[in-house]
Structure formats: structure tokens, C-alpha cells
Amino acid sequence: MSADSYDLVVIGAGSGGVRAARMAATYGAKVAIVEEFRVGGTCVIRGCVPKKLYVYASRFHDMFDVASSFGWQVDASFDWPTLVANKEKEITRLESAYTANLEKPGVEIIKDRAVVTGANSVHLVGQDRDLTARYILVATGGHPYIPPIPGAELGITSNEAFDLPALPHSILIEGGGYIAVEFATIFAGLGVNTTIIYRGSRILRTFDDDMAIGLEAGLTDRGIKLIYQTTIKSLAKSGNDIVATFSDGVSAPYGAVMFATGRTPNVKGLGLEKVGVKLTAMGAIAVDAYSQSSVPSIYAVGDVTGRAALTPVAIREGWYFAETVFNNNPLAVDHSQIPTAVFADPEIGVIGLTETEAATHGDIDVYVARFRPMMNTLSTRTERMVLKLIVGANGGKVLGCHILGPGAAEMIQLVAIPLGMAATKADFDRAMALHPSAAEELVTFKAPSYTYRNGQKVGG
Numbered sequence: 001m002s003a004d005s006y007d008l009v010v011i012g013a014g015s016g017g018v019r020a021a022r023m024a025a026t027y028g029a030k031v032a033i034v035e036e037f038r039v040g041g042t043c044v045i046r047g048c049v050p051k052k053l054y055v056y057a058s059r060f061h062d063m064f065d066v067a068s069s070f071g072w073q074v075d076a077s078f079d080w081p082t083l084v085a086n087k088e089k090e091i092t093r094l095e096s097a098y099t100a101n102l103e104k105p106g107v108e109i110i111k112d113r114a115v116v117t118g119a120n121s122v123h124l125v126g127q128d129r130d131l132t133a134r135y136i137l138v139a140t141g142g143h144p145y146i147p148p149i150p151g152a153e154l155g156i157t158s159n160e161a162f163d164l165p166a167l168p169h170s171i172l173i174e175g176g177g178y179i180a181v182e183f184a185t186i187f188a189g190l191g192v193n194t195t196i197i198y199r200g201s202r203i204l205r206t207f208d209d210d211m212a213i214g215l216e217a218g219l220t221d222r223g224i225k226l227i228y229q230t231t232i233k234s235l236a237k238s239g240n241d242i243v244a245t246f247s248d249g250v251s252a253p254y255g256a257v258m259f260a261t262g263r264t265p266n267v268k269g270l271g272l273e274k275v276g277v278k279l280t281a282m283g284a285i286a287v288d289a290y291s292q293s294s295v296p297s298i299y300a301v302g303d304v305t306g307r308a309a310l311t312p313v314a315i316r317e318g319w320y321f322a323e324t325v326f327n328n329n330p331l332a333v334d335h336s337q338i339p340t341a342v343f344a345d346p347e348i349g350v351i352g353l354t355e356t357e358a359a360t361h362g363d364i365d366v367y368v369a370r371f372r373p374m375m376n377t378l379s380t381r382t383e384r385m386v387l388k389l390i391v392g393a394n395g396g397k398v399l400g401c402h403i404l405g406p407g408a409a410e411m412i413q414l415v416a417i418p419l420g421m422a423a424t425k426a427d428f429d430r431a432m433a434l435h436p437s438a439a440e441e442l443v444t445f446k447a448p449s450y451t452y453r454n455g456q457k458v459g460g
Contacts, residue, residue: 002132006030007326009122009133011114011270014041016302016314017139018098023322025105032131033107034114034124039098040091042141042303043311049094050087050162051182055343057083058189062345069379078190080167087162116271119297123271135297135325138285139318140266142303146259147174151235154242155257158183167192168255172244174232175260176203178342181215183260185344188224195225195254197232197246204342207402208354210368211342214386214404218346221383232257265304272298282306289332291321299325308335339416341409346383349412351419352400355390359455363393365425365448366460369441373406387441393451395425401442411439 008024010017013035021033038045057078064074102109113125116138122131144157156164158179171187173180176198188194196203196219203219203226204212216226231247241253265284273279278286278294284306291299299321302314313333320331342348358364367389376383385405391398401415418427425445433440450460 004129004131006032006131006133008135008137009034009131010137010139011122012041012139012141013039013098013109014139014141014302014314015043015311016318017041017137018102018318019315020137020139020301020318020321021107022101022105023319024326025107027322027326029326031107032110033102034110034112034122036111036113038095039102039109040095044094044098045091046159046162048311049091052343053087053090054083054162054186055182058186059345061189066376066379066381080190084163115269116275116298118275119295135299137321138270138272138298138300138304139302139314140270140304142263142265142309144259145262145264147232147261149232149234154235154237155259157259161258164256169193170255171195171258172197172254173258173260174198175262176200176205177260177262178204180260181219181342181344183258184219184224185222188222189345195227197227197230199229199231201228207348207350208388208400209356210386210388211348211350211402211404214384215342215344215346215348218383219344222345263303263309265306267304280306290324290330291317308338310338310340313338337416337420339412341412343409346385346405347408349403349408350401351412351416352398353390354400354402355388358390358399359452361399363454364399364452365391365393366450366452367391367445368449369445373438374436375406385438387438389428389442389445391425393453398423398425398428405438407438415442
């Protein structure tokens with residue numbers, strides 16, 4: 001095998017690509033991974049990790065708010081540059097760890113831009129060099145979508161939000177998905193006057209109604225303004241501010257404008273269509289259950305496939321690709337039971353069917369608990385926590401679990417285990433409650449809050 005010939009060339013050193021490359025090398029393959037930016041991808045560099053760190057920073061506002069009810073007197077101030085610098089230090093540490101994990105099994109890391117030139121060939125643009133490979137894996141992820149409006153270049157996306165030179169006095173965030181509400185929580189918690197504008201009639205439209213309604217109330221309680229059924233038509237500079245003109249003709253100035261209007265697969269300029277790789281209607285790489293594209297030697301994993309744009313899913317897809325191709329152990333990822341979290345305030349954790357979805361699958365029982373989190377009971381805060389269990393009629397299989405409130409993400413990760421085992425209501429009932437905890441509500445439900453029979457809601 002020549003120096004420029006490999007068993008596998010991976011394009012993109014994000015979560016999915018790194019796992020696939022590392023596992024393939026562990027199985028004895030000669031592997032190169034090509035990355036034009038930084039090792040770690042969106043999650044590590046400009047996604048999940050810095051976002052969670054910034055969410056932690058923003059939550060101190062709530063902690064200080066209730067501190068006095070526990071006898072604490074707090075005089076606190078916030079310094080944005082300190083957070084940005086410490087974030088950068090942490091993601092640099094993680095990038096080094098990712099790099100070491102690749103180098104240990106012998107993966108060659110190539111810093112360049114790659115273009116697919118054939119079923120078994122890749123061109124390195126910067127080095128003007130060609131590589132050959134038995135297999136090519138595309139793991140290039142996605143990028144934020146920016147609406148094609150006048151002045152769009154004046155706005156920012158999640159890519160830039162982590163490294164602003166200073167916090168704006170106000171921010172307008174366009175979007176109604178998890179990225180929009182998470183960044184709204186971050187900015188509002190750090191003292192920025194925050195507004196969400198969304199073309200729909202409610203945030204988180206794909207989530208269970210109780211989760212979306214509860215989050216909306218929580219955001220409003222934190223002073224975040226919500227503008228529905230409206231879009232940004234144009235942006236213009238006015239002094240140090242940006243003036244947004246809305247679809248209803250109203251204009252208003254903001255310190256910053258952020259687009260959180262979805263993400264687009266990174267396929268442009270990769271040469272995929274020229275070599276016969278088919279794309280979906282949404283511009284993602286079309287793959288089968290084993291992540292194989294329409295060209296047998298070319299595979300794809302992660303966000304670029306348009307399946308589930310979540311880091312653990314990309315990692316699992318990369319792992320199973322390596323098992324299938326390099327370990328003679330064909331494995332297909334089950335995308336049906338994926339826990340999801342929204343790191344807003346209040347936090348949301350969900351898995352399985354929503355109430356609306358489950359009601360179309362047959363008769364169901366719905367259990368709902370609403371109460372003030374114990375942290376707030378000594379204060380005047382009125383925010384409610386919501387835990388919902390959706391079950392097949394008369395104690396059947398648990399079809400969905402939805403949690404709104406502190407610790408929701410941690411709880412839903414553990415709920416994913418019994419749901420993956422097809423647990424029934426009786427299985428949950430057998431678990432002993434841990435008191436005092438919010439999660440104990442999931443194992444102490446006695447009677448349904450309401451039911452659905454023949455598609456009709458009964459009670460509640």
C-alpha cells in the first residue's frame with residue numbers, strides 16, 4: 001500500500017468521524033482523517049460543550065435569586081471575557097484529547113480541505129495531493145442556516161455567539177427550536193434584554209404540548225419576550241445597533257441579532273454529486289441503515305445524513321460503521337429511542353412519543369405531575385415542574401416520558417434504559433421511590449390523570 005493509499009479516508013473530524021476513524025484503526029485499518037478546521041467538530045468547538053458551559057454560567061442568576069430564602073446574602077457581578085477565556089481553555093483541552101485518541105491507534109490527521117473525486121479517491125485542496133481509499137466516510141456535519149434577507153450579514157449564528165467581544169445590551173433571536181431557546185436562556189441569564197421571534201405559533205413545535213407550554217411560561221417569567229407568527233425581513237446598521245424590520249412592518253433596534261433558524265448539511269463543494277452520491281430532498285446524504293450511500297464505497301454518518309442531528313447519534317453511527325465495514329459485524333443504529341434534552345431554563349428532557357403522537361397509536365393512559373421544585377419552596381418563585389408518563393392503556397408499555405424542570409436531562413438519560421427494554425407501567429411501579437426527589441413521581445403515579453380511548457380524550 002502506497003503512502004497515499006488508505007483503507008479508510010474520513011472527511012470531517014467531528015464526533016462521528018473521530019469515533020469511526022479510531023474504531024477502524026483499532027481493527028487494523030490504515031486510516032486518515034481530513035479536517036480543515038479543528039479536531040472535535042461542532043459539539044466540542046462551537047456546540048454542545050461550550051453551550052452547556054454557558055448555560056451553567058447563566059443559571060447562577062436563578063441561584064442568586066433564591067439564595068436569600070436559604071439565608072444567603074449575595075453580591076455578585078459577571079465578567080463575560082472570563083467566561084469566554086475559560087471556555088476556550090476547556091475546548092482546547094478537549095481538542096487535544098480527541099487528537100490523542102486518534103493518534104494512539106495510528107490514525108493520520110491531515111489538516112486540509114478534502115474533495116471527493118471518485119468512488120475511491122479524495123483530493124486535498126491545500127496540498128494539491130490525491131489520496132486513494134478502499135472506503136470513504138463523509139462526516140462533515142452541518143452549519144447554521146442564514147435566511148436570504150437584506151442585511152443578513154449583520155446577524156450572528158451559534159458559531160459566533162460564543163466569542164462575541166462583549167455582551168450586547170439586547171439581542172433578538174430568530175427561531176423556535178432548541179438552539180433558539182437555549183441561547184435565549186443563556187443571554188437572558190447573563191443580563192441581556194432578550195427577545196425571541198418565530199414564524200410559528202409556539203416554540204418547540206415538535207415537542208409535547210406540556211413541555212412547550214411550560215418552557216414558554218418559564219422564559220416569560222425570566223423576562224424573555226416572545227414574538228410569534230412573525231419573521232425578520234431585513235437588517236440594517238444604525239450606529240452601534242442593528243435595526244430589524246419585521247414581516248408586519250414594525251422596526252426595532254437591538255444590540256445583536258442571532259439566527260437560530262435551523263442547520264444545513266455540509267455537502268457543498270465536496271464533489272459528491274459528481275461521483276454519483278445521491279442527496280435527499282433536504283440536501284443531506286442519502287444512506288441506508290448501515291450508513292452506506294448510493295456509491296457502495298462511500299459512507300456517511302452524523303448530521304450530514306439528516307437523520308438525528310445529535311452528537312451521541314453521530315458517535316453511535318460512526319462506531320457501527322466501523323463494526324460493519326472493518327470488523328465483519330454488521331450493525332444498524334436504532335433511531336427510534338433517542339433521549340433529547342433542551343438546556344433552557346426550565347430544562348427539558350424527553351424520550352419516546354408525545355401525547356399527540358401516542359393517541360394516534362391506540363388507547364393510552366397519561367400520568368401528569370405538576371409541582372414547585374423543592375429548591376423554590378422557601379422562596380416566592382412560582383415556577384412549576386412537570387413530569388409526564390404516557391403508557392399503553394391499562395398499565396401497558398411506557399410509550400413516552402417528558403420532564404420539565406431542574407435535572408430533566410439527567411433523569412431522562414436513565415429513563416431511556418427501561419424504555420429501551422420495553423418497560424411497562426408495572427415495571428416502573430416496582431421501583432422503590434427515592435425521597436425527596438423529583439424523579440420519584442415517575443414511580444409513584446397511582447391513577448391516570450386522563451386517558452384516550454378510540455382517539456378521544458377522557459377526563460383531565
